[in-house]
Amino acid sequence: xHGILNAGFHIYNEKAQLVLVKARDCLDCDKLRKGxxxxxxxxxxxxxxxxxxxxxxxxxxxxRVRVDVPRPKKSRSRKDKEDxxxxxxxxxxxxxxxxxxxxxxxxxxxxxxxxxxxNTEFAGSFVNVPQKRSEGKRKSTVLRIAITELLEDLxxxxxxxxxxxxxxxxxxxxxxxxxxxxxxxx
Numbered sequence: 441x442h443g444i445l446n447a448g449f450h451i452y453n454e455k456a457q458l459v460l461v462k463a464r465d466c467l468d469c470d471k472l473r474k475g476x477x478x479x480x481x482x483x484x485x486x487x488x489x490x491x492x493x494x495x496x497x498x499x500x501x502x503x504r505v506r507v508d509v510p511r512p513k514k515s516r517s518r519k520d521k522e523d524x525x526x527x528x529x530x531x532x533x534x535x536x537x538x539x540x541x542x543x544x545x546x547x548x549x550x551x552x553x554x555x556x557x558x559n560t561e562f563a564g565s566f567v568n569v570p571q572k573r574s575e576g577k578r579k580s581t582v583l584r585i586a587i588t589e590l591l592e593d594l595x596x597x598x599x600x601x602x603x604x605x606x607x608x609x610x611x612x613x614x615x616x617x618x619x620x621x622x623x624x625x626x
Contacts, residue, residue, distance in 0.1 A: 489603055498532055501543060501615040505606040511622050515598050521588050524624040528563060528604065530583040532618015537579045541568040541611040545583070547590060548603035561590045565609075580618075587622075 445464040452458055489508045499505065511526070528545070535541050545563040564585045591597055604620055 497619040498534070498616045501606060501608055501612040501617050503608065505617065507604055507620055508601050509604050509620050509622055510601045511599065513624070514600060524626050525586045526588045526591065527623050527625050528585045528587045529621050529623050530566070530585075530606070530617060530619075531621070532580060532616070533566065533583060534578055534580045534616040534618070535568055535611075536614060537568070537577050538570050538572060539568070539611050539614075540570055541615055542566065542609040543612055543615070544607045544609060545585060546605040546607065547587060547594065547596075548605070559594070560605075561594055563587060563590055563604075568611075584625075 445467075446462060448460050448462045450458050450460055489506055495505070495507050509528070513520075513526075516524075516526075528547070530545070542565060544565050547561050547563045548559055564583070566583045568581075587602075591599075591602065594602075596602055602622075606617065606620075608615075
């Protein structure tokens with residue numbers, strides 16, 4: 441029963457901050473009423489967002505990583521979008537294959553440096569399920585996320601870049617990210 445009570449989910453509070461709510465918190469009306477939910481690894485406000493070229497990669501994912509990623513092509517026609525999918529590529533993800541790892545990926549319009557529920561889109565998650573076959577072995581992998589429709593939802597199709605935020609969720613202490621870029625695939 442305690443495992444269920446420790447299960448959590450993320451919601452935006454009245455200040456547009458991402459908060460972690462545990463199932464046990466939902467059973468305590470005083471906590472809900474008094475707003476004592478903890479802010480946890482949120483997509484928070486930041487006035488200055490470094491470009492992907494200015495962030496030193498590889499870098500550890502021991503805290504939130506937020507970068508402005510240039511788009512190679514913008515203002516694509518409907519036919520171009522049908523022919524080629526725009527792909528967010530998070531490359532050189534190095535981790536211990538025997539460890540559970542999870543991080544989430546969010547995208548903002550470049551015109552909106554402040555992350556709020558109305559201008560941020562959840563792009564996807566990276567999850568590594570432990571594999572006990574090879575003890576102590578590290579592996580390197582890549583996360584690819586199709587973002588063409590997501591950019592349309594954000595009205596970011598004409599933008600030169602997008603803001604990408606990686607939010608650590610579990611086991612990311614010794615995870616390294618090699619780089620973030622946008623590519624096209626047909």
